[in-house]
Amino acid sequence: MLISLFRGLRQARVVLVLAAAWVAGAFFAALFVTNLAQIVMRQFTGGWTWVGDLNTILFSWMVMLGAAAAYGRNEHIATSFLVERVPDALARPTAYLVRTIELLLGFILIVAGLSVAETRMDLPYVQLGVPTGWTYLAIPVFGALIVFFGLVTRPRTPTVLEQVQPVEPTTRGESLA
Numbered sequence: 001m002l003i004s005l006f007r008g009l010r011q012a013r014v015v016l017v018l019a020a021a022w023v024a025g026a027f028f029a030a031l032f033v034t035n036l037a038q039i040v041m042r043q044f045t046g047g048w049t050w051v052g053d054l055n056t057i058l059f060s061w062m063v064m065l066g067a068a069a070a071y072g073r074n075e076h077i078a079t080s081f082l083v084e085r086v087p088d089a090l091a092r093p094t095a096y097l098v099r100t101i102e103l104l105l106g107f108i109l110i111v112a113g114l115s116v117a118e119t120r121m122d123l124p125y126v127q128l129g130v131p132t133g134w135t136y137l138a139i140p141v142f143g144a145l146i147v148f149f150g151l152v153t154r155p156r157t158p159t160v161l162e163q164v165q166p167v168e169p170t171t172r173g174e175s176l177a
Contacts, residue, residue: 017072095155109143
């Protein structure tokens with residue numbers, strides 16, 4: 001039963017990483033198309049005033065979801081440099097210490113991000129009329145994804161061979177079970 005739970009969590013991780021990456025990519029495409037259309041429309045109608053507000057929303061979500069996907073794939077700007085620099089006997093405890101700090105930061109992002117998003121829900125964007133809290137909601141979502149990915153992926157310690165020959169980023173990180 002425990003093995004099937006870990007298998008399900010591993011599959012959920014894969015799905016969430018893919019979803020976050022695809023949504024971040026879609027938001028990037030939307031940013032690109034909207035700004036390209038804005039450039040063209042400026043020549044004819046003076047442009048759209050709401051594009052700046054939309055850019056802020058899309059950019060915030062794109063960055064947070066993209067960073068979460070990178071963390072989930074272990075392709076982020078890794079804190080593994082610390083684990084790689086300590087003696088072999090300290091590598092595993094250091095890896096778990098680093099993971100604990102990452103999880104703590106994820107929890108802080110959840111709590112603080114929800115507080116900020118709730119406060120900002122009363123302040124709408126001038127042109128779109130959408131609450132600015134929707135932009136800040138990307139922060140606790142990022143924190144929740146970081147916590148989930150951090151809990152379902154075992155911290156990784158590099159082997160001696162990997163310290164000499166770096167591993168491809170997509171093969172880093174071991175799933176539980």
